[in-house]
Amino acid sequence: NLEKEIKEYKSILLAYGEGSIKKYGLYQKVVDVLKTNKINFCELSGIKPNPRLTSVKHGIDLCRKNKVDFILAVGAGSTIDCAKAVAFGYYYEGDVWDFFKGKAQIKNALPLGTILTLPATGSEMNGGTVISNEELQEKLSVAGDLLRPLFSILDPVYTMTLPKEQTAAGVADIMAHVFEQYYSPVEDAYLQNRLSEAILKTCIEFGPIAIKEPENYEARANLMWAGSLALNGLLSYGKIGDWAVHNIEHEISAIYDLTHGTGLAIIYPNWMNFVLNDKTVDKFAEYAKNVFGINGSDKFQNAKEGINKTREFFDSIGLPSTLSQVKIGSENLNTMAEKAIINNEGEMGRYVKLGEKDVLAILKMCV
Ligand code: NZQ
Numbered sequence: 001n002l003e004k005e006i007k008e009y010k011s012i013l014l015a016y017g018e019g020s021i022k023k024y025g026l027y028q029k030v031v032d033v034l035k036t037n038k039i040n041f042c043e044l045s046g047i048k049p050n051p052r053l054t055s056v057k058h059g060i061d062l063c064r065k066n067k068v069d070f071i072l073a074v075g076a077g078s079t080i081d082c083a084k085a086v087a088f089g090y091y092y093e094g095d096v097w098d099f100f101k102g103k104a105q106i107k108n109a110l111p112l113g114t115i116l117t118l119p120a121t122g123s124e125m126n127g128g129t130v131i132s133n134e135e136l137q138e139k140l141s142v143a144g145d146l147l148r149p150l151f152s153i154l155d156p157v158y159t160m161t162l163p164k165e166q167t168a169a170g171v172a173d174i175m176a177h178v179f180e181q182y183y184s185p186v187e188d189a190y191l192q193n194r195l196s197e198a199i200l201k202t203c204i205e206f207g208p209i210a211i212k213e214p215e216n217y218e219a220r221a222n223l224m225w226a227g228s229l230a231l232n233g234l235l236s237y238g239k240i241g242d243w244a245v246h247n248i249e250h251e252i253s254a255i256y257d258l259t260h261g262t263g264l265a266i267i268y269p270n271w272m273n274f275v276l277n278d279k280t281v282d283k284f285a286e287y288a289k290n291v292f293g294i295n296g297s298d299k300f301q302n303a304k305e306g307i308n309k310t311r312e313f314f315d316s317i318g319l320p321s322t323l324s325q326v327k328i329g330s331e332n333l334n335t336m337a338e339k340a341i342i343n344n345e346g347e348m349g350r351y352v353k354l355g356e357k358d359v360l361a362i363l364k365m366c367v
């Protein structure tokens with residue numbers, strides 16, 4: 001498939017992470033296809049999890065020097081996100097961080113394709129990118145349809161080498177994407193809600209299997225498809241997403257370089273408990289019933305059991321439930337709460353609106 005997709009291009013930027021694609025043989029396969037088709041290429045390597053602005057800037061320089069006409073990202077979400085930022089930064093004379101601060105708009109981007117090796121972010125099928133500015137300790141996102149990859153190759157076999165921790169963090173990220181869109185101020189959208197529950201059940205069914213049997217094709221394939229469907233726009237048609245938990249997590253990983261999915265697993269059940277009230281209880285009871293089969297006579301009890309089951313599931317796949325388990329203390333909680341509100345222009349959460357005090361309270365529950 002790769003050959004068919006790229007043979008019209010003359011000069012490619014091959015973007016990848018810190019070496020897993022070399023270790024497991026995918027790098028050589030890609031290079032062989034490029035060489036056979038006599039396509040020039042340069043390499044942007046060493047892209048770190050929580051991709052750094054410095055990698056983006058380096059990629060832009062490489063593209064300009066080598067007159068690149070296509071970017072091929074091979075790896076996980078961080079590699080793809082970095083490639084996306086290079087794609088639009090290439091056309092901009094100013095500082096590429098301007099886009100993340102809302103000072104510049106995406107008007108043009110180099111075409112981009114991906115070969116995915118970790119189901120999690122959905123970046124392979126969406127127009128989003130999240131970049132960390134290490135100097136400012138900020139982690140911000142930008143989205144635009146020009147950033148949707150022209151193609152993405154999803155072969156579940158490439159995900160069989162994932163360690164347990166990355167597999168589990170990916171599962172938590174996929175589930176978190178569903179939650180962010182499931183818990184919405186829009187009450188109807190029946191089909192989108194049932195699709196959401198199907199993706200959650202797929203994660204709950206196949207996450208533990210992929211962890212126990214890394215080479216189980218069915219498990220890897222189902223998780224891979226779940227990851228793309230969870231954040232390609234399908235679940236949010238006609239809906240408004242919440243995204244407060246993601247925004248809180250981005251503040252944590254901006255300072256502590258925490259694995260994104262791990263942070264989400266710590267925060268989500270706490271957010272659920274925090275926002276559970278008379279207004280939200282029906283939605284949480286619906287989740288408990290349709291995802292976990294909990295259907296007692298007391299809806300509050302059902303909702304709480306559903307939230308407990310969520311925590312138990314994350315525990316069962318080896319994810320931590322507190323920040324202290326990942327060696328994060330309470331020293332920066334105030335800063336993170338404050339920045340979360342500033343970075344979201346004073347408005348956090350669309351399903352349940354959160355102020356700075358609420359964010360701080362949720363962070364305290366996570367410690
Ligand atoms: O760097 P290498 O050596 O390739 O190793 C990676 C990396 O250490 C490794 N890995 C990937 N595939 C592998 C593998 N190891 C063995 N076998 C394989 N097949 O896994 C590590 C994970 O890297 P990373 O790219 O950080 O993971 P992920 O895909 O979870 O991406 C997380 C980033 O995406 C952002 C997150 O905030 C975070 O920065 N997000 C992007 C979104 C988007 N673009 O739409 C939305 C998400 O909500 C998220 O915010």
Ligand code: ZN
Nearest residue numbers: 121173176177
């Ligand atoms: Zn996410």
